Amino acid sequence: MAIKIQTVGHVVLKVRDLERSLRFYRDVLGLREVGRFADRMVFFSAGENHHDLAILTVGEGAPSPARDAVGLYHVALKIGDRIEDLRAAKAHLETHGVGPLHLSNHRVSQSIYLNDPDGNGLELFVDADPAIWREDPAAVATVEPLEL
Numbered sequence: 001m002a003i004k005i006q007t008v009g010h011v012v013l014k015v016r017d018l019e020r021s022l023r024f025y026r027d028v029l030g031l032r033e034v035g036r037f038a039d040r041m042v043f044f045s046a047g048e049n050h051h052d053l054a055i056l057t058v059g060e061g062a063p064s065p066a067r068d069a070v071g072l073y074h075v076a077l078k079i080g081d082r083i084e085d086l087r088a089a090k091a092h093l094e095t096h097g098v099g100p101l102h103l104s105n106h107r108v109s110q111s112i113y114l115n116d117p118d119g120n121g122l123e124l125f126v127d128a129d130p131a132i133w134r135e136d137p138a139a140v141a142t143v144e145p146l147e148l
Helices: 018-028 083-095 131-135 137-141
Strands: 011-015 032-037 041-045 053-057 075-080 102-105 109-115 121-127
Touching: 011 018, 018 032, 018 041, 018 053, 075 083, 083 109, 083 121, 131 137
Parallel strands: 011 053, 075 121
Antiparallel strands: 032 041, 041 053, 102 109, 109 121
8 A cells, every 4th residue: 555645745955045036035935944953954934834845055066957868847835815915926026026927828827837946846736626626636747838
């Protein structure tokens, strides 16, 4: 019998500059700093868990992974259930000079794709009506343009 995963607990991302990434995740994305480890890691919470995301410094000289290399593609962070939440997030990101931003309608959700200061892929999303994927699970594979 297979293991039954209940939820994704947290994600740890490697970054070059701990303080620069701390400012991005705390001040731009609004995650709450909850702890540090040995001047190498910072832990963040979105509010419900002890930590949802952490960053680990690997130094300024760390190479970026090749675009076609195996590894993490992006981390998705839910920011609400209303398109207005996504619209406000887009305006906030633009105010902070974050870009480029890519927008997608997935039918089951709507998303903004961006990179953190080190090129780690992020998706900020809002969920659509859950009846969409419950009635048509394949709808999750939809990628259409989104205008905000």
